[in-house]
Amino acid sequence: SAVISQKPSRDICQRGTSLTIQCQVDSQVTMMFWYRQQPGQSLTLIATANQGSEATYESGFVIDKFPISRPNLTFSTLTVSNMSPEDSSIYLCSLNLGSGTQYFGPGTRLLVL
Amino acid sequence: AQKVTQAQTEISVVEKEDVTLDCVYETRDTTYYLFWYKQPPSGELVFLIRRNSFDEQNEISGRYSWNFQKSTSSFNFTITASQVVDSAVYFCALSEAGLTDSWGKLQFGAGTQVVVTP
Numbered sequence: 001s002a003v004i005s006q007k008p009s010r011d012i013c014q015r016g017t018s019l020t021i022q023c024q025v026d027s028q029v030t031m032m033f034w035y036r037q038q039p040g041q042s043l044t045l046i047a048t049a050n051q052g053s054e055a056t057y058e059s060g061f062v063i064d065k066f067p068i069s070r071p072n073l074t075f076s077t078l079t080v081s082n083m084s085p086e087d088s089s090i091y092l093c094s095l096n097l098g099s100g101t102q103y104f105g106p107g108t109r110l111l112v113l
Numbered sequence: 114a115q116k117v118t119q120a121q122t123e124i125s126v127v128e129k130e131d132v133t134l135d136c137v138y139e140t141r142d143t144t145y146y147l148f149w150y151k152q153p154p155s156g157e158l159v160f161l162i163r164r165n166s167f168d169e170q171n172e173i174s175g176r177y178s179w180n181f182q183k184s185t186s187s188f189n190f191t192i193t194a195s196q197v198v199d200s201a202v203y204f205c206a207l208s209e210a211g212l213t214d215s216w217g218k219l220q221f222g223a224g225t226q227v228v229v230t231p
Contacts, residue, residue: 001160033217042204042221043158090156094217100146100165100210102217104158 002027002097004105012111013083020079021108023093028073034066035104037090046091049076083112115140117207119222126195126229134190134225136205142166147181147188148206148219158204164188165210195229202226 003026013019023032034046046066047057055068069077080087088111094104116139126132138147149161162172164181172179176193192199206219 031217042223043206043219044221045218048217092158094219096217099163100208101160101163102148102206102208102219103160104150106157109156 001103002029002095004093004095004103006091006093006105006108008108009106010109010111012113015084015112017083018079018081019083019110020077021091021093021110023076023078023105025074025095027097029095029097030073031095032070032076033094033102034068034076034078035092035094037092037107039088043092046078080110083110085112088112115142115207115209115220117205117220117222119205119225121225122223123226123228126227128196128229128231129194132192132195132199132227132229134192134203134205134227136188136190136222138186138188138205138207140207140209142209144210146208146210148204148208149179149188149190150204150206151201152204152224153201161190161203192227195227197229197231200227200229 005024007022032049035043037043045058046061047055049055049068049070051070051073067079090107092104092107094102096102118137145166147164151159169181178191180189202224204224205222208219
């Protein structure tokens with residue numbers, strides 16, 4: 001497995017502001033993924049982040065709202081822009097190490113007031 | 114399109130009882146992965162098992178066991194002699210396995226809340 005860390009672990013933000021979530025992994029991985037888990041709901045994939053290329057977004061998610069960076073093979077950021085209360089969720093990064101098993105970071109709990 | 118159904122929203126048991134969580138999936142892919150994850154109240158997602166579509170062997174790991182049946186598109190999970198620490202939300206998930214690009218795109222079920230009381 002890999003050690004995956006996320007910062008911040010939680011935050012409370014005002015509507016209209018933006019928050020950048022960081023994901024750091026202790027192994028080099030080609031692809032990282034960002035998921036959202038709204039309160040009481042399941043997980044939904046936001047986008048796939050490949051190092052050296054633009055992120056690929058799933059239906060319902062757009063780059064202007066969730067810009068992603070992937071500057072190297074061990075790090076990625078997800079920004080939640082112009083936040084509204086509906087963005088209150090847990091945001092999780094994930095990756096797999098080539099075995100097909102997907103590992104998840106500890107998550108970032110976001111509350112938007 | 115892929116779909117994962119966990120019809121049980123919540124299951125409540127008393128400690129030491131067995132509990133079985135149902136998972137039914139739909140996919141057109143011939144090669145795929147199935148997963149179970151545990152999400153305790155702290156929120157992190159803990160990997161429990163991955164099963165390849167071509168491997169229908171059932172698996173046991175301690176008090177956990179999994180029953181994979183391709184004929185019924187089911188991948189059920191049983192906790193034997195449940196403990197209070199088993200209280201969590203359990204998610205079943207599915208991903209394509211043919212292309213490595215698809216490995217990280219998991220389709221999750223809605224989750225089943227397991228409550229174990231002393």
